[in-house]
Amino acid sequence: MRMMNTDLRAEPAATATENLPAVELRGVRRTYGKHGTAVNALDGVSTRFPDAGWTAVMGPSGSGKSTLLHAAAGLESVTSGEVLLAGTDITAASDEELTSLRRDTIGFVFQNFNLIGSLTAEQNVALPLRLGGQRVSTRDARDVLASVGLADRSRHRPRELSGGQRQRVAIARAMITRPAVLFADEPTGALDSSSAKSVLALLRDMVDTSGQSIVMVTHDPAAAAWADSVLFLSDGRIVDHAHSPTAPGVAERLAALEV
Amino acid sequence: MLRLSASTFREQWQLFLGSILTVAIGVALVQSSLLILVTAATLEAPAGLSTLERAQLMDSYALAIPVVGITLALALFLTIFIVSSTFAFTVAQRRRDLALLRLTGGNRKQLRKLLLGEAALLGLVGTALGVPLGLALMRLQSQLLVMFGFLPAGFRPGWQHWIFAVSVGIGLGVALAGVLAASRRAGRVRPLDALRGTGDEARVMTASRWFVGMVFLAVAVALIIVAQSVDPSGAMPLMMLVTLAAAVGLSTLSPLVVPVFGRVLGLLFRKHTIGTLAAANVRDGVRRNAATAAPLIMLVGLLVGLLGTSFSSTAASEQTLHRDTAADLVVTSPADEAHRIPGVQAVANASVEVDVPLVMTNVEHEEDALGGAMESGNARVVDPDDYLRAHRVQPVAGSLEQLHGQAVALGPGRSGELGYSIGDTVHLKIGDRQLQLPIVAVLPTTPYGGPDLLLPKGIAPESVLPSATAQTFVSTVQGADPAAVGDNIRTAVPGTVDSVDAWVQQQAAAEQDTQLRIFTVLLGMASLYALFAAINAVVVITAADRRSEFAAARLSGLTRRQVVRMAVLESETVTAIGILLGGVAATGTILGMRGALERMSGVGVVELPWLAIGALVAGAFLVVGLTSLWTARSATRMSPISLVSDE
Ligand SMILES: Nc1ncnc2c1ncn2[C@@H]1O[C@H](COP(=O)(O)OP(=O)(O)OP(=O)(O)O)[C@@H](O)[C@H]1O
Numbered sequence: 013m014r015m016m017n018t019d020l021r022a023e024p025a026a027t028a029t030e031n032l033p034a035v036e037l038r039g040v041r042r043t044y045g046k047h048g049t050a051v052n053a054l055d056g057v058s059t060r061f062p063d064a065g066w067t068a069v070m071g072p073s074g075s076g077k078s079t080l081l082h083a084a085a086g087l088e089s090v091t092s093g094e095v096l097l098a099g100t101d102i103t104a105a106s107d108e109e110l111t112s113l114r115r116d117t118i119g120f121v122f123q124n125f126n127l128i129g130s131l132t133a134e135q136n137v138a139l140p141l142r143l144g145g146q147r148v149s150t151r152d153a154r155d156v157l158a159s160v161g162l163a164d165r166s167r168h169r170p171r172e173l174s175g176g177q178r179q180r181v182a183i184a185r186a187m188i189t190r191p192a193v194l195f196a197d198e199p200t201g202a203l204d205s206s207s208a209k210s211v212l213a214l215l216r217d218m219v220d221t222s223g224q225s226i227v228m229v230t231h232d233p234a235a236a237a238w239a240d241s242v243l244f245l246s247d248g249r250i251v252d253h254a255h256s257p258t259a260p261g262v263a264e265r266l267a268a269l270e271v
Numbered sequence: 272m273l274r275l276s277a278s279t280f281r282e283q284w285q286l287f288l289g290s291i292l293t294v295a296i297g298v299a300l301v302q303s304s305l306l307i308l309v310t311a312a313t314l315e316a317p318a319g320l321s322t323l324e325r326a327q328l329m330d331s332y333a334l335a336i337p338v339v340g341i342t343l344a345l346a347l348f349l350t351i352f353i354v355s356s357t358f359a360f361t362v363a364q365r366r367r368d369l370a371l372l373r374l375t376g377g378n379r380k381q382l383r384k385l386l387l388g389e390a391a392l393l394g395l396v397g398t399a400l401g402v403p404l405g406l407a408l409m410r411l412q413s414q415l416l417v418m419f420g421f422l423p424a425g426f427r428p429g430w431q432h433w434i435f436a437v438s439v440g441i442g443l444g445v446a447l448a449g450v451l452a453a454s455r456r457a458g459r460v461r462p463l464d465a466l467r468g469t470g471d472e473a474r475v476m477t478a479s480r481w482f483v484g485m486v487f488l489a490v491a492v493a494l495i496i497v498a499q500s501v502d503p504s505g506a507m508p509l510m511m512l513v514t515l516a517a518a519v520g521l522s523t524l525s526p527l528v529v530p531v532f533g534r535v536l537g538l539l540f541r542k543h544t545i546g547t548l549a550a551a552n553v554r555d556g557v558r559r560n561a562a563t564a565a566p567l568i569m570l571v572g573l574l575v576g577l578l579g580t581s582f583s584s585t586a587a588s589e590q591t592l593h594r595d596t597a598a599d600l601v602v603t604s605p606a607d608e609a610h611r612i613p614g615v616q617a618v619a620n621a622s623v624e625v626d627v628p629l630v631m632t633n634v635e636h637e638e639d640a641l642g643g644a645m646e647s648g649n650a651r652v653v654d655p656d657d658y659l660r661a662h663r664v665q666p667v668a669g670s671l672e673q674l675h676g677q678a679v680a681l682g683p684g685r686s687g688e689l690g691y692s693i694g695d696t697v698h699l700k701i702g703d704r705q706l707q708l709p710i711v712a713v714l715p716t717t718p719y720g721g722p723d724l725l726l727p728k729g730i731a732p733e734s735v736l737p738s739a740t741a742q743t744f745v746s747t748v749q750g751a752d753p754a755a756v757g758d759n760i761r762t763a764v765p766g767t768v769d770s771v772d773a774w775v776q777q778q779a780a781a782e783q784d785t786q787l788r789i790f791t792v793l794l795g796m797a798s799l800y801a802l803f804a805a806i807n808a809v810v811v812i813t814a815a816d817r818r819s820e821f822a823a824a825r826l827s828g829l830t831r832r833q834v835v836r837m838a839v840l841e842s843e844t845v846t847a848i849g850i851l852l853g854g855v856a857a858t859g860t861i862l863g864m865r866g867a868l869e870r871m872s873g874v875g876v877v878e879l880p881w882l883a884i885g886a887l888v889a890g891a892f893l894v895v896g897l898t899s900l901w902t903a904r905s906a907t908r909m910s911p912i913s914l915v916s917d918e
């Protein structure tokens with residue numbers, strides 16, 4: 013077992029001197045429902061997702077992983093606490109500010125792809141730039157699709173693609189704006205292991221060659237092993253943190269949490 | 272952005288085709304009514320007619336103008352109502368795609384621009400179809416008007432160049448207006464909603480929806496109250512507004528009722544899996560079910576409400592006519608033969624009444640010598656003493672006993688409308704005789720109407736009498752058998768003799784007939800339009816919204832037949848909601864009319880058009896059921912697995 017640097021504190025001391033974190037959460041709390049039946053989906057979470065790093069978020073079902081991701085990306089408001097994206101507090105950001113963040117700074121990949129069914133792969137990929145008011149040549153979109161290995165599928169509609177291919181289109185769509193932070197919620201959840209591998213390799217490449225950051229929720233220890241570090245959530249709290257994870261090590265900790 | 276619209280268009284063509292057709296039909300209806308109206312309003316009587324003939328001709332056209340005018344108003348109203356509810360609904364259907372646009376960096380303005388751009392496109396395409404459709408419809412509508420005698424044979428409304436601008440304006444205007452509120456709501460779609468499947472909006476009953484619904488219901492109630500203090504002839508158009516306002520109000524508030532019906536359905540089919548499922552669907556799809564119910568509410572409200580109003584007022588006039596007629600027999604004969612009736616054996620009283628056409632000149636309003644304020648009317652020439660014995664009427668002012676020599680009484684026909692009161696002088700022309708007569712009595716208005724004026728015997732020139740028809744109200748002497756007296760009259764006078772019962776029934780039937788013609792013109796096209804909107808809602812919902820849901824149901828073990836049955840059951844429940852709420856709107860209308868009738872005549876009756884109601888209810892269930900059967904079958908034709916997967 014090669015699991016190292018186990019640290020139950022939310023914030024690893026080592027990152028303190030590094031440059032600005034991509035995303036920082038300070039005492040974030042998210043409560044759903046009314047007083048009587050309230051659920052604390054996030055219960056005081058503080059952490060930093062390092063710049064040019066890939067952080068996996070794991071935990072039992074219902075532990076608050078998706079909520080954490082949505083809060084960090086400004087998709088979900090938080091009940092209390094602060095969320096900082098590239099140093100700016102987005103807790104009270106206006107819709108325009110959040111929209112422009114989504115355009116320029118962050119990207120999303122989700123388990124169920126979320127492509128627009130009526131658009132071809134290349135139109136889906138070009139969409140974020142078009143929405144940003146940029147003229148996109150078909151070449152640009154095709155180049156990005158080629159980089160995810162789908163050069164010959166650019167004119168297909170989502171339903172004519174396999175699950176793995178759709179997810180790669182979604183990643184291409186997220187890549188085209190070169191977001192500083194990519195948020196991914198179970199991006200390989202619906203894929204077989206070889207499709208998953210090609211998707212994960214693409215993500216790894218984004219971090220290593222372009223210096224982008226990734227926050228990825230996953231249930232799969234093998235997927236988590238591709239990341240630089242892993243956060244473990246349970247009942248809305250960060251309960252563990254691992255660096256340079258391996259699949260068996262992650263699986264073991266996860267099993268311990270789910271008992 | 273436009274590319275996105277175009278490709279969405281290719282994908283979800285049913286959604287857009289429905290919107291285009293709703294715009295097209297609306298534009299066609301409005302354009303057709305408008306062209307007929309302007310042509311009828313500028314109709315000129317042919318040269319070479321006498322003043323009387325001209326006035327009569329213009330008057331018969333003049334009846335067409337309010338009928339077509341109300342048809343036009345109704346068409347415009349329905350177009351706005353149906354287009355805006357269809358468009359709002361199609362926007363709601365695309366929530367997930369819109370949220371996805373937000374997720375990939377679209378801002379609110381872009382979303383609104385997209386939706387408004389689409390609406391403009393659909394509005395224009397709809398108009399392009401609507402203009403030629405309107406021309407075809409115009410031919411149909413004017414044929415109907417000619418057939419029913421509202422317009423002269425050979426009436427041919429012409430094309431006006433400006434109508435094109437009007438039609439484009441209406442098509443574009445209703446489409447944009449329809450999507451405006453919906454696009455604002457769509458702008459509030461949260462990006463996160465893209466991750467939550469195609470669910471309905473969490474809250475359908477927004478504050479503004481409450482507000483709009485309540486305002487319309489309040490307007491309906493206020494109009495009912497106002498209608499209590501106007502004449503039934505004036506109450507009738509008000510009742511139409513009541514129906515419209517109530518139907519809009521109830522459609523807006525219908526999301527409150529939908530879940531209740533879902534629960535009722537659930538209770539009815541407690542032990543029945545498909546029924547329970549359908550009940551859950553009714554409750555879950557509040558918005559789509561409210562959208563299907565809306566045109567049905569309008570349809571049922573209008574048809575039942577207005578036909579019920581008409582039937583009730585006919586029933587009231589039948590009852591009051593019976594009450595006010597003291598005679599036993601009514602003889603219809605040539606005017607110059609009627610003088611022999613009083614001489615027939617066992618006749619106690621015979622009120623010979625001859626209707627003569629005339630031209631009235633309203634001197635106070637006269638502007639040009641060529642008859643700007645001239646209108647045709649009809650007077651009934653009577654013997655006041657006989658008249659008082661044959662009819663149980665009390666003047667509201669003056670006394671009929673003074674109706675002798677040079678005098679006139681305002682009859683029940685239009686006494687309110689003409690703007691005269693007791694003591695005024697009426698300028699009129701009968702045949703070639705000019706008369707200026709003082710008003711000595713004013714008769715009350717009645718539900719059954721009557722002549723505009725009563726004139727004393729001997730005042731009309733002899734020349735008009737031979738061509739006229741007389742109605743003679745005969746009372747028999749005590750103890751005589753009216754039937755035998757009738758036979759005696761028949762042998763003495765050429766003409767027909769009816770018992771009062773039969774005569775009253777004939778009058779009522781004739782009135783009913785006229786009203787039915789008016790309502791056929793008014794409501795025919797409008798009803799078909801509303802029915803189309805209901806069908807469209809079912810088609811759009813099934814095609815756009817429910818494929819994957821049906822597929823999921825089949826994957827969890829339902830057979831195709833069960834899925835179809837579930838869909839039909841759900842649609843029929845929604846039909847029931849539409850019919851019931853429409854019935855509520857109609858009830859308000861009919862009760863409002865009953866109040867107005869009762870205040871005027873003392874007779875408060877409600878007569879329902881049961882045949883029409885039965886046909887409407889059966890037709891609505893049948894049409895919606897068949898549509899739902901057909902769409903559910905075609906939506907489940909493909910293997911379910913190809914539809915549950917994403918997109
Ligand atoms: N919109 C919501 N309304 C109410 N409760 C919610 C909502 N979203 C999430 N929750 C609750 O918050 C808690 C955390 O949910 P979350 O989706 O973050 O879990 P998760 O860790 O992503 O689970 P999974 O691995 O199953 O996706 C759960 O108990 C969930 O029921």
Ligand SMILES: [Mg+2]
Binds near residue numbers: 077078079
């Ligand atoms: Mg989750």
